[in-house]
Each structure stands twice: as C-alpha cells, then as structure tokens.
Amino acid sequence: MAVLNVIDRDGKAHQLETVEGWRVMELLRDQNMGVEGICGGACDCASCHVIVAEDWAARLPEPREDELFKLDELPEIAPTSRLSCQIIWSDGLDGLSLTIAESA
Amino acid sequence: MPVSTASQSYDVAIIGAGPTGLFSVFELGLLGLKAVVLDVLDKPGGQCAELYPEKPIYDIPSWPVISGQELTDKLLEQIAPFGADLKLGRQVKSFERRADGRFQLTTDRNDTIDAAAVFIAAGAGSFTPRKPKLEGLDSFEGKSVFYAVRDRASFAGKDIVVAGGGDSALDWANDLSEIAQTITLVHRSDRFRAAPASVEKFRALVAEGKARFVEGDLASLTGTGGKLQAIALKTKAGIETLAADRLLAFYGLNIELGPIAEWGLDLADGKQIKVDTEKFQTSTPGVFAVGDINWYPGKLKLILSGFHEAALASQEAFRVARPDEKLRFQYTTSSSELQQRLNVNATKKVA
Numbered sequence A: 001m002a003v004l005n006v007i008d009r010d011g012k013a014h015q016l017e018t019v020e021g022w023r024v025m026e027l028l029r030d031q032n033m034g035v036e037g038i039c040g041g042a043c044d045c046a047s048c049h050v051i052v053a054e055d056w057a058a059r060l061p062e063p064r065e066d067e068l069f070k071l072d073e074l075p076e077i078a079p080t081s082r083l084s085c086q087i088i089w090s091d092g093l094d095g096l097s098l099t100i101a102e103s104a
Numbered sequence B: 001m002p003v004s005t006a007s008q009s010y011d012v013a014i015i016g017a018g019p020t021g022l023f024s025v026f027e028l029g030l031l032g033l034k035a036v037v038l039d040v041l042d043k044p045g046g047q048c049a050e051l052y053p054e055k056p057i058y059d060i061p062s063w064p065v066i067s068g069q070e071l072t073d074k075l076l077e078q079i080a081p082f083g084a085d086l087k088l089g090r091q092v093k094s095f096e097r098r099a100d101g102r103f104q105l106t107t108d109r110n111d112t113i114d115a116a117a118v119f120i121a122a123g124a125g126s127f128t129p130r131k132p133k134l135e136g137l138d139s140f141e142g143k144s145v146f147y148a149v150r151d152r153a154s155f156a157g158k159d160i161v162v163a164g165g166g167d168s169a170l171d172w173a174n175d176l177s178e179i180a181q182t183i184t185l186v187h188r189s190d191r192f193r194a195a196p197a198s199v200e201k202f203r204a205l206v207a208e209g210k211a212r213f214v215e216g217d218l219a220s221l222t223g224t225g226g227k228l229q230a231i232a233l234k235t236k237a238g239i240e241t242l243a244a245d246r247l248l249a250f251y252g253l254n255i256e257l258g259p260i261a262e263w264g265l266d267l268a269d270g271k272q273i274k275v276d277t278e279k280f281q282t283s284t285p286g287v288f289a290v291g292d293i294n295w296y297p298g299k300l301k302l303i304l305s306g307f308h309e310a311a312l313a314s315q316e317a318f319r320v321a322r323p324d325e326k327l328r329f330q331y332t333t334s335s336s337e338l339q340q341r342l343n344v345n346a347t348k349k350v351a
C-alpha cells in the first residue's frame, strides 16, 4: 500500500496509511497527527498547514488561488508550504514526505 | 445592545454566539428563561459567520441550502422576541460557583455576570488573532503592537507598520495614512486579498508618496519597556530596518481552546468537554456544554446536533433556575403561553 511519511510537531517520524481519494488533511487528522482540520477542508482555517519535502513540492498539483491567499495570511510560511486539505491522495503520491507546521 | 454595568443577573449565561449559542437563547426563551450571550468575536454566528459566511450549507433540516451568514441572520430573527443581551468582543475568562449556588462569570473587559446556570457553546474555542513569532512580542502587545484598532486617535502622528495583505491590513493602512507620521505596509507578496477598491486606493497612496509598501516579512522588534522603536523586515534584498512606534498585525484569526481548559471540567482528548446525553451537563452541575465543544460517544460536530443538544440542556437549566416550578412540555403550535413569549398572534395561521 502507498504510504505517507510525516514528521509531527515534536519532530517524530511516522509512516501513515493512505486511502485513495482522501484529502491529506483527513489522513493526518484521522491518524492523530495533531491536525485539526477545523473547516473540514474548505481552505478556510489553515489548521492543516504542512511543509512538503523539497523534492516533492514540484511533483504535486499546483495550489489554487484560494490556497495561496490563505497561506499568505499566515505570519510564517516556508517556500514549500501547503494546506494539506488541498492535496488529494492518490497512490501516485506513494512516499510523499511532509512536516506538520507549527500552529500559528 | 445594553452597555455593561457592574454586575448583571440572568437565568443562563451562554458562552459563544455560534449557531448553538444562538439557538440556545430560543430554547431557553420558550421556557421563560432570560439569557445573555457572550463572544470574543465582534459579531454573532461563530464559525458560520467568521469562516464561511458565503458558503452554502446543505444539511440544515428544511433549508435545502442556506449560507453561513443567512443561517446566522435567520437565527437572530428567530431569537429576537426573547430580548437576550448579546455581549460581543469579550472573552469569558473564568467562572465560579458562589456560596448561594449561582455562577459568576468574568470577562477580559471586566464584566461580571451572574447566572443560575452556564451554557458553554464555545465551538472549537475562541477566535483569536494569529501572531507573528517574534522575540519579545508579548512585552509590546497592547502598548505598541496591536491586532485591531480600538482607539484610532492613538495612532495619530505615529510611525506605523501594518502587516498583512487582507482587507483589514489594506483598509487600516489607507485609513491611518491620514493621521500617521509615516505608514508602511508589509506583506509577503504584492498579491492582496482585499476589495479591489481598497487595493487601488492603497496603490494610489503609494504613488503619491503618502504610504510605502515593502514586500517582505517581519523579522524582529526593537524597543524597551513596551515602547517600540524599530522593526526589522526580511526582504528579498536583505534586512531592512524601519523606525516605527506602532505595529498593527493582521494575520487573520486562529481558533484556540483558550481559558476553557482551566475551568476544571472533565475533558475528552484535552479539547472537548465531556457531557451526558440526557442533559448535556458537564462534570459541574449547572454547567452545560452544547455544540462543537462537547463530547459524548457518537458525537458529530454538526449544526443540527448543537440544536438538539440545546433543547435538551434547556430543560435541565429550567430545573436549575426555577427549582420550585414545574416544567411543562408544550408545542409552539398549540400553546398560547409559548406564543405569547414568541410575541406571535395565536390566531394567525401559516399560509
């Protein structure tokens, strides 16, 4: 099965199970990575902010404008910051690595 | 909205003006109980009004589709007959049980509220401003660093830095440019998420030399005793330091549990308040938790669940607030007592 590699807010590494078609936020939330997903994936809360590994960033579909705007609102972001609710899991993403951003 | 006085008495104090808090006013009102609703936001509606006013909701019974703001407006209309006090822009800090069994709540704006019962309808917690991670930030907060403008005149003649790229940042940069000594807007990119008219106005001010725009991020603050003197900015060209005595940071709102964690209530997962499913009462008798903030086996964070919980908790709140009266189950369609409370004409039929 395709896996998702996650570094949590305490710096601990995890390998998560994945479900085709789920949002990455949902995978993180349901496997207790401390991601709340308050808005349920509507790109409205930024509680699902993650930093994608550099070698993966370009392989993901480009963020839409509303995601860029939401990220712009945050006091601190990294060049490869994403909102994980805007990344839909597909097995082609097997091995995707990301770090959960500190909550703002 | 009545101005707060030293202490005011109610049957029930409701913490949170989201859909659950608002509908609680209705259910309590039908039982003849008088409520006050408190919220840290300066508008009612909770998540619906703050996070998704324009988005359609499809699972409100009998509303095939309704937006977050419309739902809020309809709830306000529905509870209007009960004349509840809506006290906005204040966070409930603490509450304690007095010797006579009633509760006393205190807010960060020094209101004291006295109530027979408390409804915690706090959702995921308080909406609070997102803060930049800057060393020593808290020593400047409330003196030189602000997340909202409460006293516009205090910005007159100041060197002001406004951070952010949304409506609040643009609107205040435009407005304060009239009274500031200097005004600088700092944002990560020159992509603004604000009304086009405000963006246009700001660009015009920049063109006239009345405002400055710096593409970058805040890097550090300098000053002593809460008095800001300079702000360093991280830009593509390197660090730029500006003389500044005011910073207004507009990075949107975050939700955090806030003071609720310290209220000595049994929590599930450290984040939700445990309740029973008969009365939605917490581990403290007379204190209820309804809506997204509560937890019980099978809990779903849905608006309709909050409505149901409010109805049941109100029954028990009546017993707490009116121990000597008998609770009578009635329908709004057929009870003239309820219709009187609703201020409707009993002979009027729905077409």
Ligand SMILES: Cc1cc2nc3c(=O)[nH]c(=O)nc-3n(C[C@H](O)[C@H](O)[C@H](O)COP(=O)(O)OP(=O)(O)OC[C@H]3O[C@@H](n4cnc5c(N)ncnc54)[C@H](O)[C@@H]3O)c2cc1C
Pocket (backbone or CB within 6 Å): A038, A039, A040, A042, A044, B015, B016, B017, B018, B019, B020, B021, B038, B039, B040, B041, B045, B046, B047, B048, B051, B052, B055, B056, B057, B058, B059, B090, B091, B092, B093, B121, B122, B123, B124, B125, B126, B127, B257, B258, B259, B260, B290, B291, B292, B293, B301, B302, B303, B304, B306
């Ligand atoms: C984008 C999005 C889409 C959604 N879509 C749906 C949907 O389709 N259907 C559905 O049923 N639900 C949906 N929800 C969930 C729904 O909005 C929530 O279930 C609902 O808002 C919960 O209502 P509430 O009154 O319990 O809490 P909230 O709406 O969270 O309101 C709680 C209020 O309490 C205030 N507060 C907290 N602590 C304090 C304090 N100490 N002092 C003062 N004030 C305080 C907060 O500031 C807040 O305003 C959605 C949510 C989001 C974000």
Ligand code: FES
Pocket (backbone or CB within 6 Å): A025, A036, A037, A038, A039, A040, A041, A042, A043, A044, A045, A046, A047, A048, A049, A083, A084, A085, A086
């Ligand atoms: S879950 Fe709210 S923005 Fe992603």
